[in-house]
Amino acid sequence: MPRLTVGTKNVLYPLQKTLAVGSCKPEQVPIRSLASVVESSSKILDKSGSDREVDINVSEKIYKWTKAGIEQGKEHFKVGGNKVYFPKARIILLRPNAKHTPYQAKFIVPKSFNKLDLRDYLYHIYGLRAMNITTQLLHGKFNRMNLQTTRFREPQIKKMTIEMEEPFIWPEEPRPDENSFWDSTTPDNMEKYREERLNCLGSDANKPGTAFDGVVGPYERVAQPFIPRFLKREIDNKRERHAAELQRADKLIALNRYIEDLH
Structure with a gap:
């Protein structure tokens, strides 16, 4: 019978997980419930089997470093080695959604930005401490x-949400009667008019417009007089023959002037 690996044993025997500790014998670690707290030591021996202990509680270390940096008024993270004096990145602050708390802020960042870049950028330029950062990459529409x-397909949009120490509440939007620049009626109607004119093909070209309440058109066609088909064809033929005769006369006049200039 082949020997079972640690991962296979954990799948077959979920009540007890096997923890491999280097050259030592496998140690049986009981599974704790979701509401319990691990009170045992979070340290294991390294692969060499020596007495040196390796601390695996990284989150506790990060918490201590962050707390010490805030108390001392310094950076709460390890500062990078590259110095950037004139950052060219464009960071856009967005209004919070209904799911966001006052302690959260959302930004649009370049796609080349990562969490460390945003944390360093906000701290050194605005003095804002970003405690926790989550990333969202929207697909291109x-x-x-x-x-x-x-x-x-449009380019992708990268958004990042941070958690702050102090709350920030956006000011209320001014009413259109208080600030005319805040009235978005005209830009919205202009965009609607552009879309209607670009998408009007075939019979839609005569459809009345809805932008600006239909004032700028296109307008609904009024009743036209009835013209029989044969009469319309006869009138069109006369118009075309007359236009061709005028065009031929213009060419003859131009040719006559050219001959006179030569003599």
């Missing part, structure tokens, strides 16, 4: 300029 062109 499909878009097209109009119905006659192929669709393309």
